[in-house]
Structures are given as structure tokens and as C-alpha cells.
Amino acid sequence: MAGAADRAPRPLDEDARRARSESDPDPEIASLRRILWGREQHRLMALQARLEDPVTRAEDIGEVLPQVLVQHAHDPNLARALTPPLERAITASVKRNPTPLADALFPVMGPAIRKAVAASLASMLDSLNRTLEHAVSWRSIQWRVEAMRTGRSFGEIVLMKTLLFRVEQVFLIERESGLLLQHVHSGAAGLQDADMISGMLSAIRDFVRDSFRVADTEALESLKVGDLSVWIEAGPRAVLAAVIRGTAPAEYRRRLQIAIETVHLEFASELESFDGDTSAFSLSRPTLETCLQTEYRADARRPRTRWSWVLAAAAILALAVWGGLSYRARAREARYVEALRAEPGLIVVSTGRTGGKFVVSGLRDPRARDPQTLIAGTGLAPEGVEGRWGAYYALDPALVLTRAGDLLKPPAGVALALSQGVLSAAGDAPVEWITEARRLAPFVAGVAVFDPSEAFDAAARSIITRLESQALLFVKGAARLVAGQDRILENIQAEARRLDALAAAAGRRYVLEVVGHTDADGPDEANLPLSLARADVVREALAETGVTHLDLATTGVGSGQPVAESPDETDKQKNRRTAIRVVRPGAR
Amino acid sequence: MIQKKICMLGAFAVGKTSLVSRYVSSLFSEKYLTTVGVKVDKKQLTVDGHDVTLMLWDLYGQDDYQNVKSSQLQGMSGYLLVVDGTRSATLEIARQLQQKASQTVSGVPFILLLNKVDLASEWEIDEPAFFKLVEQGWRVIRTSAKTGEGVDEAFFQLTRAMLAPRPPHEAL
Numbered sequence: 177m178a179g180a181a182d183r184a185p186r187p188l189d190e191d192a193r194r195a196r197s198e199s200d201p202d203p204e205i206a207s208l209r210r211i212l213w214g215r216e217q218h219r220l221m222a223l224q225a226r227l228e229d230p231v232t233r234a235e236d237i238g239e240v241l242p243q244v245l246v247q248h249a250h251d252p253n254l255a256r257a258l259t260p261p262l263e264r265a266i267t268a269s270v271k272r273n274p275t276p277l278a279d280a281l282f283p284v285m286g287p288a289i290r291k292a293v294a295a296s297l298a299s300m301l302d303s304l305n306r307t308l309e310h311a312v313s314w315r316s317i318q319w320r321v322e323a324m325r326t327g328r329s330f331g332e333i334v335l336m337k338t339l340l341f342r343v344e345q346v347f348l349i350e351r352e353s354g355l356l357l358q359h360v361h362s363g364a365a366g367l368q369d370a371d372m373i374s375g376m377l378s379a380i381r382d383f384v385r386d387s388f389r390v391a392d393t394e395a396l397e398s399l400k401v402g403d404l405s406v407w408i409e410a411g412p413r414a415v416l417a418a419v420i421r422g423t424a425p426a427e428y429r430r431r432l433q434i435a436i437e438t439v440h441l442e443f444a445s446e447l448e449s450f451d452g453d454t455s456a457f458s459l460s461r462p463t464l465e466t467c468l469q470t471e472y473r474a475d476a477r478r479p480r481t482r483w484s485w486v487l488a489a490a491a492i493l494a495l496a497v498w499g500g501l502s503y504r505a506r507a508r509e510a511r512y513v514e515a516l517r518a519e520p521g522l523i524v525v526s527t528g529r530t531g532g533k534f535v536v537s538g539l540r541d542p543r544a545r546d547p548q549t550l551i552a553g554t555g556l557a558p559e560g561v562e563g564r565w566g567a568y569y570a571l572d573p574a575l576v577l578t579r580a581g582d583l584l585k586p587p588a589g590v591a592l593a594l595s596q597g598v599l600s601a602a603g604d605a606p607v608e609w610i611t612e613a614r615r616l617a618p619f620v621a622g623v624a625v626f627d628p629s630e631a632f633d634a635a636a637r638s639i640i641t642r643l644e645s646q647a648l649l650f651v652k653g654a655a656r657l658v659a660g661q662d663r664i665l666e667n668i669q670a671e672a673r674r675l676d677a678l679a680a681a682a683g684r685r686y687v688l689e690v691v692g693h694t695d696a697d698g699p700d701e702a703n704l705p706l707s708l709a710r711a712d713v714v715r716e717a718l719a720e721t722g723v724t725h726l727d728l729a730t731t732g733v734g735s736g737q738p739v740a741e742s743p744d745e746t747d748k749q750k751n752r753r754t755a756i757r758v759v760r761p762g763a764r
Numbered sequence: 765m766i767q768k769k770i771c772m773l774g775a776f777a778v779g780k781t782s783l784v785s786r787y788v789s790s791l792f793s794e795k796y797l798t799t800v801g802v803k804v805d806k807k808q809l810t811v812d813g814h815d816v817t818l819m820l821w822d823l824y825g826q827d828d829y830q831n832v833k834s835s836q837l838q839g840m841s842g843y844l845l846v847v848d849g850t851r852s853a854t855l856e857i858a859r860q861l862q863q864k865a866s867q868t869v870s871g872v873p874f875i876l877l878l879n880k881v882d883l884a885s886e887w888e889i890d891e892p893a894f895f896k897l898v899e900q901g902w903r904v905i906r907t908s909a910k911t912g913e914g915v916d917e918a919f920f921q922l923t924r925a926m927l928a929p930r931p932p933h934e935a936l
Contacts, residue, residue, distance in 0.1 A: 353819070353838070355769055355819055372792065372819070373791070376803075376804045379802040379821065383802070385835065451841075452766045452926075
């Protein structure tokens with residue numbers, strides 16, 4: 177029988193042989209057989225030959241294979257069957273020569289890489305946005321408060337609030353024994369001993385089914401505790417249990433169904449002959465991992481955006497107000513500094529803000545205006561301004577003049593003037609003051625030269641006026657003063673001394689000419705000498721005063737220049753006189 | 765890695781829970797026994813070079829074997845029958861439980877644990893009864909939850925029996 181078993185797939189052959197062996201004893205039957213079935217037999221043999229010829233069979237399969245592939249393109253079994261040989265073929269091809277595969281992939285690599293980069297950038301941006309949002313939003317502050325209040329970590333609160341659902345663990349459990357075949361999880365959130373959980377979960381399923389007497393086909397599909405739920409999807413030999421935080425959509429059930437179906441398909445024999453060895457099921461991890469899904473809450477209300485706008489608007493408003501106030505303060509400060517700069521004797525070196533005060537540092541002439549008095553009108557509060565001033569001498573003409581006035585103390589009627597560093601005094605001043613002023617003036621900062629000539633001129637003019645306005649009267653026919661004229665002579669002498677002192681101080685010389693006059697009585701031959709004699713008398717008296725810078729001269733004009741012409745004795749007396757004329761040689 | 769489900773069966777208060785509590789990893793409290801009727805513990809051991817994880821289903825003590833849920837027994841690779849040596853009635857219950865178990869899951873090894881050996885002077889189960897069991901082909905180990913006597917031995921023997929290609933109790 178063993179030999180027959182070998183030929184089992186070739187029944188035609190055997191039939192033919194049997195036919196031959198049976199035909200041997202009776203050739204007629206054999207020929208009858210040939211007549212009746214000869215054509216069919218021939219066809220059968222041709223078919224058999226065709227089936228046995230590997231070349232023909234390859235051709236046949238080659239013809240139908242593309243059609244089979246097209247028709248079963250969506251059959252997951254076909255894809256699974258083709259994957260291992262394809263993978264091996266690609267591996268072998270790359271090992272032998274990587275160039276053809278690289279060339280073939282080249283056109284798709286670029287776009288694929290670009291797409292991957294774009295996707296990862298987008299996800300990075302998304303995570304950045306999330307981070308930023310969690311870092312600064314109003315909501316995140318609330319969450320931080322909640323985290324502090326409840327003693328949970330901020331991350332936990334964020335997860336709780338933003339997570340729509342997250343599948344934390346997936347158990348693949350052998351149905352009968354409740355033994356854990358495989359376990360995958362996302363992160364390490366509250367992981368317990370999966371083996372025992374798996375067993376207990378099975379026990380609880382049994383408990384529920386037994387307790388409520390449901391049909392064998394029905395079973396516990398989900399458990400829910402707080403925001404944690406366990407979804408159970410059972411297959412004939414294995415059960416999938418997904419531990420979900422949050423609320424998963426109903427479609428997720430479909431995902432679990434696909435996964436448990438895939439496991440049953442891929443591990444059919446392992447499940448059937450399961451005897452406690454779970455190692456084979458490590459290959460089910462990729463399938464189980466497709467169930468580890470996470471979905472975040474879509475921010476439909478976008479409170480973050482609204483709050484951010486309000487916050488942004490408030491910030492902009494605050495900025496604008498602050499900017500406005502700041503601008504106004506700056507403008508006021510600028511006005512103050514401008515006023516300080518315009519003020520003589522004040523030099524602003526620097527400005528700044530210290531301790532909420534506007535601080536102005538600079539130099540100040542002791543005679544300059546108090547800077548604090550300039551604050552009024554700028555809008556600044558005096559207590560908000562601090563001045564730090566160093567002393568210096570300003571060369572502004574006004575201040576130089578004030579300083580000169582303080583030092584020289586000019587008498588009333590004398591005005592000081594400054595031009596190009598030259599200080600001059602105008603007005604009638606005593607010669608002594610002029611002399612003293614000329615000595616002190618160079619000590620006044622800002623005064624280069626003191627020019628006293630105008631002062632001398634003025635003083636000289638007043639002396640000369642007094643000298644020239646006084647006449648001395650003489651006795652008739654003689655060169656002798658009328659009684660009582662001595663006092664006038666003394667006056668004249670005093671004025672002459674004054675003029676002499678002035679001339680000495682100013683380095684000048686004056687010519688004092690005494691002019692003698694007579695009345696009209698008597699002949700000119702007598703009057704001319706008489707008038708000259710009278711002038712000489714006065715000249716002598718002036719010379720006696722010891723003047724050194726006055727040149728004395730005399731002139732006799734007789735009766736030629738009367739002051740009165742009536743024959744009256746009183747008038748005649750007026751004409752018997754001397755007068756003084758002062759000339760400054762070389763002066764205009 | 766090899767995992768096996770084993771069950772602990774026995775009458776009420778024979779000391780099943782205290783027998784194993786010192787030798788297993790527990791995640792769940794004993795409250796589960798009275799609520800769900802079962803508590804799953806874990807015991808890892810190495811037998812003949814094999815690392816084996818035993819998932820130990822401690823079933824709530826039942827004096828009436830009919831109350832044992834067959835669903836809880838399903839998928840087990842072996843079981844421990846626990847008897848209180850000071851109460852002979854518990855042996856009868858053990859017999860019934862064994863029958864129930866073999867009806868539900870046939871051909872799996874089991875070991876009878878004669879517990880409370882530390883109270884040997886008060887034993888009601890006498891030597892003849894004990895040898896009768898052994899003659900029947902039952903594997904019997906004397907244990908004490910108090911001293912720990914025989915407990916590891918019981919786990920070891922049961923595991924070895926479960927790993928053996930042809931369980932000796934298959935004939936039963």
C-alpha cells in the first residue's frame with residue numbers, strides 16, 4: 177500500500193495500467209475499449225502529460241497569476257503571504273547589488289523625504305504651540321493652581337484636561353486560562369503586574385457572565401471607573417483588553433476587532449496548541465501597538481485665543497499709555513533742559529533717571545539763576561527733579577559784568593560795559609575810583625582789559641566845565657583881585673589840582689590857558705598889558721598849587737571880548753576879569 | 765517563557781489563602797475572594813531548567829462543589845486540592861471538587877494538600893484514609909501554612925507534573 181500511496185496523485189496512470197493488465201487476457205475487450213474510449217483516453221493522457229510537464233505548468237500558472245493577483249489585491253492573506261518572500265527578495269537584491277534598487281527608488285525618495293520633513297516640522301510646530309500655550313496661557317495658570325491644590329503633577333493635569341482619550345495598555349489574553357500572551361503600553365502610567373491583571377480581568381469577565389446568567393456568546397465588553405475604561409474584544413481563543421483613559425470614539429471598537437482578528441489569523445496554530453508558552457506571541461506586538469492610540473481635544477472654543485486677544489489688547493493699551501506718559505515726561509524734561517541750556521552760567525553735562533527722579537548734572541556759575549526756578553513752566557514737579565551742580569565761572573558778558581560790578585562797586589552814575597573782553601566804565605567817577613578799578617579789573621574772570629579812558633573823559637569834562645565857568649574879577653585899573661574873590665581862586669586851584677591828578681592817572685597832559693580881560697575905559701595900549709598882567713596873577717596862583725601834568729599859559733585880550741557892553745559900572749566890573757580855557761592837545 | 769494557570773480548590777476555611785500568601789506575589793487584596801470569588805496571584809519558579817510563571821487562581825472556599833464555577837477552572841494546567849486535616853469533612857468535599865474539576869478540565873495533574881500538619885495531634889484524617897488516597901494514585905503532600913512545611917514542595921511537584929509530556933493522572 178505504501179507504493180500506492182506514492183502514486184496516489186497519479187490515478188490516471190494506475191487506471192491505465194489496470195486497464196492494460198485487465199486487457200491482456202482478452203484482446204477483444206481491449207480493442208472494444210479502445211474503440212469506445214480511445215479518444216477520451218488519448219485526451220486524458222495528453223492532459224496528464226501537460227500537468228506533469230513543469231514547463232507547461234509554469235506557462236499555465238504564468239498566464240493566470242497576474243489575474244489572480246489583480247483579483248485578490250485586497251485580500252489581506254495574499255499580502256501577508258507575499259510579504260516574507262518579497263522582503264527576502266529585496267534583501268537579497270540589495271545584498272547583491274544595491275544600485276538597481278537605489279536607482280528605482282531615487283525618484284520617490286526625494287518627495288518622500290520632503291514629506292517626512294514637512295510632517296515632522298508640522299508636528300514640532302504643533303508641539304511647540306502646545307508647549308507655549310501651556311506655558312503662558314490663562315488656562316495653564318488655572319491648571320497650575322489645580323495641580324498645586326490637588327498635589328498632582330502639572331503634566332498629569334495637562335494630560336487630563338487636553339486628552340480626549342489615550343489607550344494606555346493593551347492586553348492580549350488567552351481566553352480559557354486568562355494567561356497573558358502579550359502586553360503593550362504607552363509610557364509607564366500606573367503600570368501594575370500585567371500577568372495578574374490579565375488573570376483578574378478574566379476572572380471578572382467570568383464573574384460577570386456567571387452572575388448575570390447571560391448567554392455564552394455574550395460577555396463583558398467594557399468596564400468603566402472614573403475616566404478610565406477597559407474595552408474588551410473577544411475572539412474565539414484570545415481576548416484583547418484595552419485600558420483607555422478618557423472617552424474613546426465608537427470607531428475604536430473596530431480597531432480592536434481588526435487587531436483581534438489579525439492575531440487569530442497570524443497565530444492560529446499557536447493559539448490552538450497553546451500550552452503556556454507565550455514566547456511566540458511577541459510577534460503580535462506590532463498588531464497590538466496599532467491599538468495604542470492617543471487623541472487630543474480639539475480646542476473648539478478656543479478660550480486661549482480670546483484671552484490672548486484681551487491680554488494682548490490690554491498689553492498694547494498699557495504700552496500706549498505708558499508710552500504716552502513717558503513721551504510727555506520726556507518732552508517736559510527736554511523743555512527743562514532747553515531752558516537750562518539757554519540760561520547763562522548753566523552748563524548741562526548729562527541727564528538721566530535715578531530712583532524715579534530726573535537728575536540733571538552740570539556746572540553752574542555762582543551768579544547764575546537758580547536752576548530750580550526754571551522748573552516752573554515746564555510741567556515738571558520740582559520734587560521730581562534733582563540738580564547736581566558744580567561751580568564754575570561763566571564768561572557770559574552779563575555774568576562777567578555782574579561779577580565786575582560786585583568787585584569794582586562803581587559809584588552812582590557810572591555804568592560798566594563789556595565788549596570783547598574789554599571792560600569800560602562810562603559816567604562821571606572820581607579819579608580815585610577809576611584808578612582803583614583799573615587795578616582790580618584784571619582780577620575779574622572774563623575781563624581781559626579795563627579801559628578807563630571814557631571814565632577819564634567824563635571826569636575831565638566835568639572838571640573842565642567847572643574851571644571854565646568861573647571868572648575872577650579884578651579891581652579897576654589894577655592886576656588885583658576884587659575883595660572876596662579869593663575863595664573862587666581857591667576853588668579854581670582845587671579843580672586844577674583835580675585835573676592834574678586825573679591827567680597824571682590817565683597819562684595825559686592839559687593846557688590851562690588863563691585869559692585876561694579889561695573894561696573899555698582907557699586906551700588899548702594900557703588895557704592889553706593890564707589884561708596880560710591880570711592873567712599872570714592867576715597863572716602864578718595856579719602854579720603855586722604844584723600841578724605837574726598841566727601846562728599853564730596866559731593870554732591878554734584887553735577889552736576886546738567884553739561880557740557886557742553897557743557903560744554901567746556893574747557891567748564894567750564884569751569885564752574886568754580872567755577866564756580859563758582848557759585844551760587837551762592832540763585830542764579831538 | 766512558560767505560564768500556567770493553576771487553581772486552589774478546597775472547602776471553606778481549610779487554609780488555602782494563608783497557605784500561599786507567603787509564597788506568591790500579590791496585587792489584589794483578599795477582599796476579591798469574597799466579592800469576585802477569586803483572587804489571582806503569581807508565583808515564579810524554575811523547574812528542571814524551565815522558568816515557569818504560575819498564575820494562581822485562589823477560589824473562594826466552597827463547601828458545596830456545585831457552586832464552583834466551571835468557567836473559573838477552564839484553562840488551568842493543574843490544581844491544588846486543599847484539605848484541613850483536623851476536619852475529615854473537608855476531605856469529602858475535596859473528592860467532590862476533584863470530580864468537578866476533572867469533569868471540567870480533564871487530564872490535568874493535581875496534588876492534594878493535607879493542611880495544618882502543625883496540628884497533627886488534632887487530626888481527624890487517619891493514616892488509613894491517607895494511604896487509601898495514595899493507593900488511588902493521588903499525590904498527597906502534608907503542608908502547614910504556619911510553618912511553611914511542604915508548600916514549596918507542592919508548587920514544585922505540581923509544576924513538574926504539568927511540564928511532563930504525559931501527566932501521570934491522565935488515566936484518572
